[in-house]
Structure formats: structure tokens, C-alpha cells
Amino acid sequence: MSNAIKTVPSYRYTHTQSFKPSETKLKQQDEKQFECALNRYHYLCAAIQKSYHMQDVPPDLSRGQLFPRQGLVFASYTPAKLQPVAGIKLHPRQDGTIHPGDIKVYRDTFRNSWKAREGGILYCIEEDERAFWNMILNYHSSAATTGIKVWDRLFKQLKDSNYDKALVPCMFFAREAGCLYPECPFLHDRDACIRDREKVLMARRVALGRPTTRDISLRERRQLQAHRAAQRQVVLSNPSGGEQESIESRLGALTTRDDFWDEDEDEELDPEVARIFGERATIRNICCNPDCLNVQLKKNARTDSDQQMKMKICTRCKVATYCSKECQVSDWKRHKKEPCLPFEEIVENDDLWDSFGQRKGTGDPRFVFSE
Numbered sequence: 001m002s003n004a005i006k007t008v009p010s011y012r013y014t015h016t017q018s019f020k021p022s023e024t025k026l027k028q029q030d031e032k033q034f035e036c037a038l039n040r041y042h043y044l045c046a047a048i049q050k051s052y053h054m055q056d057v058p059p060d061l062s063r064g065q066l067f068p069r070q071g072l073v074f075a076s077y078t079p080a081k082l083q084p085v086a087g088i089k090l091h092p093r094q095d096g097t098i099h100p101g102d103i104k105v106y107r108d109t110f111r112n113s114w115k116a117r118e119g120g121i122l123y124c125i126e127e128d129e130r131a132f133w134n135m136i137l138n139y140h141s142s143a144a145t146t147g148i149k150v151w152d153r154l155f156k157q158l159k160d161s162n163y164d165k166a167l168v169p170c171m172f173f174a175r176e177a178g179c180l181y182p183e184c185p186f187l188h189d190r191d192a193c194i195r196d197r198e199k200v201l202m203a204r205r206v207a208l209g210r211p212t213t214r215d216i217s218l219r220e221r222r223q224l225q226a227h228r229a230a231q232r233q234v235v236l237s238n239p240s241g242g243e244q245e246s247i248e249s250r251l252g253a254l255t256t257r258d259d260f261w262d263e264d265e266d267e268e269l270d271p272e273v274a275r276i277f278g279e280r281a282t283i284r285n286i287c288c289n290p291d292c293l294n295v296q297l298k299k300n301a302r303t304d305s306d307q308q309m310k311m312k313i314c315t316r317c318k319v320a321t322y323c324s325k326e327c328q329v330s331d332w333k334r335h336k337k338e339p340c341l342p343f344e345e346i347v348e349n350d351d352l353w354d355s356f357g358q359r360k361g362t363g364d365p366r367f368v369f370s371e
């Protein structure tokens with residue numbers, strides 16, 4: 001039997017970038033990958049079997065930790081020795097369930113992450129432990145669900161099959177290097193991987209058709225700044241104001257809210273600030289020129305007085321929209337570095353997307369997540 005010829009496997013179905021590690025490097029990787037996957041598989045089994053306890057975990061001094069932290073220990077799990085998982089925020093409610101809003105956020109985290117899709121459940125165990133373990137707590141509560149149907153189904157099948165590894169998607173199979181371990185016991189389902197990949201690409205196409213959070217936030221901040229400046233102007237140009245209050249206290253009472261997400265129910269919102277934040281939901285297109293940020297509203301949000309502005313679209317990428325030729329010309333220097341590529345090339349290129357399903361550089365610039 002000859003193992004001499006070992007080419008890059010055909011099941012590496014994705015990623016346009018070429019990735020060609022040496023043969024020796026691949027061999028070393030095989031074992032490492034398998035060890036990693038097996039370790040995670042055991043965490044998965046312990047999770048499904050509820051072989052864990054919530055407990056304060058002693059500090060790991062070698063990592064500079066000084067205090068015990070809440071975590072999970074796996075003393076009752078015997079097939080493998082599992083290190084405690086510490087420092088994750090677990091927050092079950094009285095009845096052991098997790099708040100439905102949180103479960104939704106966790107679920108979306110995994111759904112929108114191409115890395116989670118390609119690595120499957122084994123990937124999720126370590127990469128977002130807080131979400132994973134909270135979903136597991138929910139699964140063992142009266143809610144009896146992880147929040148992801150596919151996982152619930154998988155858990156049942158695993159229990160019924162006495163934890164057959166062949167049911168658990170291989171966490172390396174669909175990824176860039178592929179799984180090269182000849183005896184890999186985990187599931188290699190090429191069709192399912194291709195379907196999952198297509199879902200990620202579809203979500204990216206949809207995202208590219210929407211105005212970006214970056215542009216919307218920038219526009220909101222501009223408008224708020226202008227509104228504040230105008231308010232201050234009124235106070236300052238009217239020193240007596242016919243009122244008893246000092247200028248300082250009148251200035252102090254002016255709008256301070258500066259974030260769409262800073263919602264405080266008791267706060268009585270200045271109508272202009274409410275208008276500025278309310279606009280977000282009505283924007284169909286926004287001019288990508290940062291000096292302009294003109295908007296085209298959605299059909300149902302337009303009033304008669306609104307101009308029926310027609311946006312122009314960058315003919316190369318079909319992503320960037322502009323209110324005028326002038327805006328496109330003056331924004332080209334910035335836009336070409338985004339980069340401006342044919343639409344499908346942007347969609348396919350994983351390097352341009354973060355693991356939250358958002359194109360890099362298009363989020364609110366104040367909250368930049370590192371990869």
C-alpha cells in the first residue's frame with residue numbers, strides 16, 4: 001500500500017487564497033489537530049452528560065491570576081481528565097434558565113460566525129466558552145434547549161449512539177488546511193459543509209447591500225454635534241434668558257446622550273435627539289463619502305417633502321453608494337483601499353470579514369473588535 005502521494009485533499013472546498021504548508025508541517029499538524037479535537041469532544045460529552053459543577057476555580061498563578069473565579073470543574077467526568085474552565089460569566093436565573101434575550105445573542109454569535117460554521121460545535125466550545133456553557137446550562141434547565149435546534153438534535157443522537165464521534169462534525173475538515181488525519185474519527189460531510197459555506201456567503205451578500213454601521217454612526221454623531229453646538233449657542237447668546245438659572249447649569253442640562261445604545265427609559269429624550277436616533281431604521285442608502293453621508297430613505301419612510309434621491313453605485317464593487325458623481329470622485333482614494341473589488345470577490349474573501357459576519361472596517365469605529 002502506498003501512501004507516497006498525498007496531495008491537498010479535494011474536500012478542501014473553500015478559500016480562494018492559496019495555503020500550501022510543507023508536507024512535514026502538515027504531518028505535525030495532523031496529530032496536533034486531532035488532539036485538540038479530541039479534547040473538545042470530551043468537553044462536549046461532559047457538557048451533554050452534565051458531568052460538571054459550577055464552582056470557584058482556584059487562580060492559575062502562572063497566568064498572573066490572583067483570585068479564584070467562577071467556573072466549571074469536571075471532577076465527575078472520567079473518560080478523560082479535563083481542565084477546569086474558569087473566568088467565564090455564567091448567569092442562570094433562579095430556575096436555571098438563561099434569559100431568552102441572551103440565548104438569542106449567543107445563537108446569533110455562532111450563526112453569523114464563519115469560523116463557527118466551518119469548525120462546527122467543537123470550534124464553539126473554546127472560542128466562545130461563555131456562550132457555549134450558558135447554552136448548556138439552559139439545555140439542562142427546564143427550558144431543555146441549547147437555543148440551536150441542530151445542537152439539540154445532535155445531543156440526542158450522541159446520547160442514543162453512546163457518543164459516537166462519527167456524528168460530531170470534524171472541526172478541521174472545512175477549514176483552510178482541511179483535515180489530513182487519515183484516521184480522523186469525526187464526521188466529514190462535504191455536502192453539509194458546502195451548504196453551510198453557502199449560508200455564510202448569502203449572509204455576506206445581504207450585509208453588503210445594507211448601509212454600514214460605520215456610516216450610520218458617523219452621520220448620527222455629526223448630527224448630534226451640530227445639534228449640541230446649536231443648543232449651546234442659544235444658551236450663550238441669551239445670558240439672562242429670563243430665567244434664574246446660571247449659564248453653567250443651563251449648559252449642564254443640555255443633551256448628553258451620545259449613543260444609540262445608551263437607552264435609559266427614564267430619560268426624556270430631546271425631540272431632535274430622538275429624531276436623530278430614530279432615523280437609523282429608515283435609511284435605505286447612505287452616501288459613502290464620509291464628508292457627505294447624505295441618505296436615501298426607505299420608501300415607507302419618505303414624506304412628500306423628501307427628495308427622491310437616486311443613489312449611484314460603484315460600478316466595480318457594486319457595494320459603495322454615492323449621492324453624486326462628485327462624492328464618488330472625492331471618496332475614491334479612501335474607497336479603493338477598502339478594498340474595492342468585484343462583488344463576489346469581496347464575498348468569497350474570508351480575510352475581509354470578521355467572525356461576527358461583518359465586513360471588517362464597517363462597524364461602529366468606536367467599537368473595533370480585534371480578530
Ligand SMILES: [Zn+2]
Pocket residue numbers: 170171172173179180181184185186187188
Ligand atoms: Zn477530520
Ligand SMILES: [Zn+2]
Pocket residue numbers: 314315316317318319320335340341
Ligand atoms: Zn467600489
Ligand SMILES: [Zn+2]
Pocket residue numbers: 287288289292293294322323324327
Ligand atoms: Zn454624497
